Amino acid sequence: MRNPGVQKDVSVSQGVRAMFYMMKPNETSFQTVEEVPDYVEKATPFFISLMLLELLVSWIRKGKPSGRLDDALTSISAGVLSRLPNLFFRSIELTSYIYVWENYRLLSLPWDSPWTWYLTFLGVDFGYYWFHRMAHEVNIMWAGHQTHHSSEDYNLSTALRQSVLQIYTSWIFYCPLALIIPPSVYAVHAQFNLLYQFWIHTEIINNLGPLELILNTPSHHRVHHGRNRYCIDKNYAGTLIIWDRIFGTFEAENEKVVYGLTHPINTFEPFKVQFHHLMYIWTTFWTTRGFFNKFSVIFKGPGWGPGKPRLGLSEEIPEVTGKEIAFSSPASQLLKIYTVVQFALMLAFYEETFANKATASQITLLLRICFIILTLTSIGFLLDQRPQGAMLETFRCLFFLTMCEFGHMKPFIPSLSLAFEVRAWLANNPEDMQSQRKAARWWRITTGLHHLPLTNALFQWHPVLLVLT
Numbered sequence: 001m002r003n004p005g006v007q008k009d010v011s012v013s014q015g016v017r018a019m020f021y022m023m024k025p026n027e028t029s030f031q032t033v034e035e036v037p038d039y040v041e042k043a044t045p046f047f048i049s050l051m052l053l054e055l056l057v058s059w060i061r062k063g064k065p066s067g068r069l070d071d072a073l074t075s076i077s078a079g080v081l082s083r084l085p086n087l088f089f090r091s092i093e094l095t096s097y098i099y100v101w102e103n104y105r106l107l108s109l110p111w112d113s114p115w116t117w118y119l120t121f122l123g124v125d126f127g128y129y130w131f132h133r134m135a136h137e138v139n140i141m142w143a144g145h146q147t148h149h150s151s152e153d154y155n156l157s158t159a160l161r162q163s164v165l166q167i168y169t170s171w172i173f174y175c176p177l178a179l180i181i182p183p184s185v186y187a188v189h190a191q192f193n194l195l196y197q198f199w200i201h202t203e204i205i206n207n208l209g210p211l212e213l214i215l216n217t218p219s220h221h222r223v224h225h226g227r228n229r230y231c232i233d234k235n236y237a238g239t240l241i242i243w244d245r246i247f248g249t250f251e252a253e254n255e256k257v258v259y260g261l262t263h264p265i266n267t268f269e270p271f272k273v274q275f276h277h278l279m280y281i282w283t284t285f286w287t288t289r290g291f292f293n294k295f296s297v298i299f300k301g302p303g304w305g306p307g308k309p310r311l312g313l314s315e316e317i318p319e320v321t322g323k324e325i326a327f328s329s330p331a332s333q334l335l336k337i338y339t340v341v342q343f344a345l346m347l348a349f350y351e352e353t354f355a356n357k358a359t360a361s362q363i364t365l366l367l368r369i370c371f372i373i374l375t376l377t378s379i380g381f382l383l384d385q386r387p388q389g390a391m392l393e394t395f396r397c398l399f400f401l402t403m404c405e406f407g408h409m410k411p412f413i414p415s416l417s418l419a420f421e422v423r424a425w426l427a428n429n430p431e432d433m434q435s436q437r438k439a440a441r442w443w444r445i446t447t448g449l450h451h452l453p454l455t456n457a458l459f460q461w462h463p464v465l466l467v468l469t
Contacts, residue, residue, distance in 0.1 A: 010042045019046055021196045021239060025117035028192075030184045032096065038263055039191040041083075041354060043198075050199065051156045056220035057204050058155075066203060067153035069336060070329040070383050073343055074268045075151055079160030080350055082167075084372065086364045087357050087365050092172040098217060100178035111182040117189075121239075123177045124189040128238035131173035134250065136233050137311060139214045141169050142302045143278040150273055152260035152326035154225055160199035164274055172355065193238045197221075216241045228320050233311065258320040266327040269380035272418040277302075329383040339379045364408045371399060371409070 010018070018039050030036050038105035051072075056068035091094075109116040135145035138453045142166040144165030151158045177186055197216070205218040212219065216237035239242050244250035265276055285297050293306050303312020329336065353360070353368045358366075381389035403409040421466050 010037045010039060015039075015042060015046055018192060019043060019050075019195050019199060021121075021192050022314065023192065025114040028188050029112045029117060030188070031111055033098065033113060033187050033404075035184050036187040036191075039062065040194060041125055043195055043298055044351065047198065052204055054156050054180055054204060060168070067155040067157060068326065068328060069340065070331075071151055071153045071269050071326070072155070072157040073339065073379060073383070074270065075157040075159075076343075077162035077270045077379070078147055078164075078273060079162050080347075080372065080376065081274065082162035082164050083354075085164075086368050087353065087369065088362075093174060093190060093323075094183065094187055096171045096175060097178045098183045101176045101183050103181065106179045108182065109180050109185075111184055115180065116185055120177065120181050120185045120189045120191075123181065124174065124186065124193050125237075125239045126243060127173040127177065127195055129236050129243040129247075131170045132236040133233075133247075134164065134173075134184075134239065135169070137235070137301050138297045138299055139281060139302050139304070141166075143275075144169065144301075146261060146272050146277045148263055149225060150265055151225075152264060154201060154203055154222060154259045156198065156201050158225070159198040165278070174235070184322055196239050212241070214240060214242060220244075220250075222257050222259075223251050223253050225259050227260055227262045228255065228258055229314060229315075229317050230255070231257060232262075233315060256322055258322065258324050262317050264327060267380070268329060268383040269386070270376045271380075273380075329387050331383050335382060339382055341439075342375060346372055367403055367408045370416070371396075371403060374399060375466075384435075 014023065014027065046241070053097070055065050058064070062441065063156065082136055130144075135141040144163040147163040147166075148161050149157075151161050174190070174302065191325060200218045200221040202218050203222070207219055208217050211217060216235070216239055220235045220237065220241055225231075230251060234249055235241070237246050241250065265272065267273065267276075281297060285294050287307070288294050288297050290306075296304055296306075299309035303316060304310060305312070331339070333431045350372055353365065353372075357365060374392075374396045378389065378392045381392050
């Protein structure tokens, strides 16, 4: 028997097989929740590797990448935001599950039985189907789930475009399993069900033959992400497509799929991506007359309106022509390169923060979360070319330097410490302001921010720009 409370390491082979739900019961059965590895967190290298592989294959086959840089950054940003609460709290899905198990369970199935393992596989997938379906059919739940559908590209990065709100409603659909199935078994399958859905977000895999009858595949899931009328509210499956076939929500891929929301939001700003539909519900709730109509705004479908069916009218869904042009950032190529560099540095801090969360102080974790959110927001503003982008980016850089000064962060490259020494020297030698102005002008032109009026005064005195250059 394993030593309870000691989390098991995940090998490379297991990490790859976990992505495709190809693990065996005897290697993924644990007595306690504490023993269950964080498969999702450990899958990060595999996410990156598969995205690079998809990019390479797409480039070879089509002569161009499988998506757009700005859209991919926004998708990964959403994934990062959705994981940040895990630095402080155990998932609400798992917390609620453990509570039901400890207080209301009817019987305890053996945690080390293969039959329990396979029953949990079916139970979690069945629960996911109904959660996913309700997330499309109940407006307040759609407010969270729409984040995942807001991408107008369809590639592996789209799988990472997750909602920060969705988890606060999904837990309800898994709690019935807690009446008989141990939390440690559920914790494994909840992760595997999520990981399986990563690789089906791709256009480079066409048809998987007989497997299309049983499994959720890229072809089936492309339909689910489409905004064509025939795609709306179809193929809710997680791992097994049989649930859609049983409950009448299956639709095969036929005409070319156009991806995204029926009414695109045209932004890369992470908070708007996450919360724009929630704000729409709030506005609609107060402008709709009648108590029952207000109630319906929240709990009926996103397309509902007074006098309409629960899920709205299909004829009101905009027709697609196949000539739709996805929204792209108006930022210059140099500015996009700058955002990629800053995003890569943020990801490094993100990974380091999760790796050291057990030893970091609460204030350090909180400040790092603030820095990550600030970075993602600033990148979104720069890609959208918002007038406030320059000011926000300047504040972000100052915030970074302040955190370094107080030991909550440090440069990954030791040689960067020279930049901090230069900054400190210039701060104490105001007579050398001319070099600061030259550095600031170079940075503004390089990043494409020189046309924003705000920068004309702002960057003349800002010593932090020497770090950026």
